[in-house]
Amino acid sequence: MGIEEKKLDDVYRDEYAFVLPDLVIKEAIAVIVASIGLLLWSMTVNAPLRSIADANKTENPAKAPWYFVGLQELLVYFDPWIAGVTVPTLIILGLMLIPYLDVSKSGVGTYRLRGRKAAASSFIFGFSMWIILILVGQFLRGPNWQFYWPWEDWSVAKSAEETLVNMSQWSGMGLLALYFGLGLTLPKLLYRKFLQKMGVARYVAAVTLVLLMYGVVVKIILRLAFNVRYILVTPWFNI
Amino acid sequence: MTMNRISEKVTKSQIWRSIFRHRFSDTSRNRVLTVVSNFFLHVHPPKVHRTGLRITHTFCLGGLTFYMFIVEVVTGVLLMFYYRPTVEYAYLDMRLLEHSVKFGVVMRNLHRWAAHAMVILVMMHMLRVFLTGSYKPPREFNWVVGVVLLVLTLLLSFTGYLLPWDQLSFWAITVGTRMGGATPFLGADGPFHSVLGIRPDNDVRYLLLGDTAVGENALLRFYVLHCIFLPLAATVLMLVHFWRIRKDGGISHPL
Ligand code: HEM
Numbered sequence: 392m393g394i395e396e397k398k399l400d401d402v403y404r405d406e407y408a409f410v411l412p413d414l415v416i417k418e419a420i421a422v423i424v425a426s427i428g429l430l431l432w433s434m435t436v437n438a439p440l441r442s443i444a445d446a447n448k449t450e451n452p453a454k455a456p457w458y459f460v461g462l463q464e465l466l467v468y469f470d471p472w473i474a475g476v477t478v479p480t481l482i483i484l485g486l487m488l489i490p491y492l493d494v495s496k497s498g499v500g501t502y503r504l505r506g507r508k509a510a511a512s513s514f515i516f517g518f519s520m521w522i523i524l525i526l527v528g529q530f531l532r533g534p535n536w537q538f539y540w541p542w543e544d545w546s547v548a549k550s551a552e553e554t555l556v557n558m559s560q561w562s563g564m565g566l567l568a569l570y571f572g573l574g575l576t577l578p579k580l581l582y583r584k585f586l587q588k589m590g591v592a593r594y595v596a597a598v599t600l601v602l603l604m605y606g607v608v609v610k611i612i613l614r615l616a617f618n619v620r621y622i623l624v625t626p627w628f629n630i
Numbered sequence: 631m632t633m634n635r636i637s638e639k640v641t642k643s644q645i646w647r648s649i650f651r652h653r654f655s656d657t658s659r660n661r662v663l664t665v666v667s668n669f670f671l672h673v674h675p676p677k678v679h680r681t682g683l684r685i686t687h688t689f690c691l692g693g694l695t696f697y698m699f700i701v702e703v704v705t706g707v708l709l710m711f712y713y714r715p716t717v718e719y720a721y722l723d724m725r726l727l728e729h730s731v732k733f734g735v736v737m738r739n740l741h742r743w744a745a746h747a748m749v750i751l752v753m754m755h756m757l758r759v760f761l762t763g764s765y766k767p768p769r770e771f772n773w774v775v776g777v778v779l780l781v782l783t784l785l786l787s788f789t790g791y792l793l794p795w796d797q798l799s800f801w802a803i804t805v806g807t808r809m810g811g812a813t814p815f816l817g818a819d820g821p822f823h824s825v826l827g828i829r830p831d832n833d834v835r836y837l838l839l840g841d842t843a844v845g846e847n848a849l850l851r852f853y854v855l856h857c858i859f860l861p862l863a864a865t866v867l868m869l870v871h872f873w874r875i876r877k878d879g880g881i882s883h884p885l
Contacts, residue, residue: 407678408680409661410677417683418693425698430740436739437739438739443797444717449801453801453804471809472814475812476817486777489760490774493766499763499885627821
């Protein structure tokens with residue numbers, strides 16, 4: 392091997408590879424596979440087209456597009472200003488803040504989650520909830536947004552009768568205070584390093600957002616297990 | 631003439647050399663030149679870290695999201711030739727697409743399914759970026775750009791959903807935009823709406839629909855948002871997204 396060739400060989404072997412052909416060939420394959428898949432899908436399944444829009448003929452159930460059905464599913468448990476506006480706003484805000492709240496430097500460029508358990512578990516929990524709510528809303532909700540298993544017949548009406556109760560003023564406020572009070576202090580007590588590493592502002596923001604996320608599940612459980620309609624009732628809004 | 635002679639003739643012609651300013655013999659120099667002297671390839675650097683090349687690192691999800699967007703642009707422009715965004719014609723044009731436009735159905739299906747695929751892919755892409763810790767410094771801002779792209783992708787899909795003007799789309803948008811009316815302070819059904827004197831005919835929902843209910847104005851607004859504003863916004867942000875990937879040191883890899 393001449394010196395020139397040996398040098399070229401070294402260039403090929405370092406941890407950086409030429410985009411051409413190594414990357415471009417993979418992109419080309421991905422595009423071809425995706426195109427074939429998409430064509431097959433489009434030649435076998437037709438996009439839905441029902442009868443012409445009629446404002447006087449309500450669809451029942453009237454479902455949002457599937458990617459928003461998760462939020463629509465939350466309408467069972469929350470008033471529209473929470474399910475339709477506040478929750479999505481907080482999700483977007485929370486997602487944007489992730490890089491600024493997560494101070495752990497570990498796990499860049501690898502799927503190993505060691506050293507980032509808290510961040511990873513919160514994100515994966517939220518992501519799963521997103522998917523689950525979509526699946527429930529899309530496949531398990533029938534007329535009047537009643538719960539139907541896939542094998543159940545939609546034409547058999549389900550009784551909408553449900554006696555829901557509101558929590559009393561004091562127990563509601565107490566529960567919220569307890570939830571956020573404990574939620575904000577416990578992580579600090581259990582893992583002292585959290586607060587130290589993050590600083591107060593990051594800590595409060597991150598823990599509050601995570602508590603709000605789990606709070607959605609808490610409310611769902613309160614509703615399903617104890618028929619709670621509102622935790623807190625005020626003259627202006629209900630939670 | 632043999633194949634070689636023909637290719638020699640072609641690649642030495644003035645036309646060819648005006649387009650490609652380098653040779654194709656397999657040398658490092660030419661591999662680099664092919665990338666940096668080609669407008670489309672030069673989104674890439676000449677060389678990339680091997681981590682980013684592994685399929686299991688990116689699963690090509692970001693790239694495929696982008697490809698779905700391209701499919702949407704191409705099929706969308708074709709559909710625009712046959713579609714009029716008025717209550718009178720919108721639904722009729724969808725039916726005509728089925729019955730009297732060659733490949734009209736496939737074109738519409740492609741546009742619809744690629745849109746769904748794009749939403750699914752962008753969700754998976756976000757999951758992959760999170761799991762590989764690729765939002766950590768110095769890539770924080772590109773994650774934020776990504777979140778805006780996610781929102782734009784959903785809005786693109788949502789605005790397109792109304793255009794067929796059938797029962798499914800009409801009621802989906804009615805349900806979806808009703809939530810906007812519940813916005814605190816700014817929606818007529820939201821808490822504190824009276825503070826700013828908000829009524830059904832001046833709240834955010836009215837702004838979105840151009841009316842108090844889904845109708846002619848909403849169709850036109852969604853059409854313009856769907857075909858002009860949102861694709862332009864998404865394009866600009868994708869350019870920023872891709873540019874930032876390189877400025878932030880390429881696809882993430884362990885140090
Ligand atoms: C229309 C939507 C989007 C498109 C077309 C897009 C495209 C891409 C592409 C092509 C890459 C290169 C690596 C890869 O293929 O995975 C990438 C990387 C990246 N994307 Fe996206 N993306 C989109 C949305 C998002 C979203 C929703 C997020 C996060 C919330 C995001 C965050 C990032 C980050 C941080 C990187 C750098 C990853 C790394 O260094 O490993 N993107 N994007």
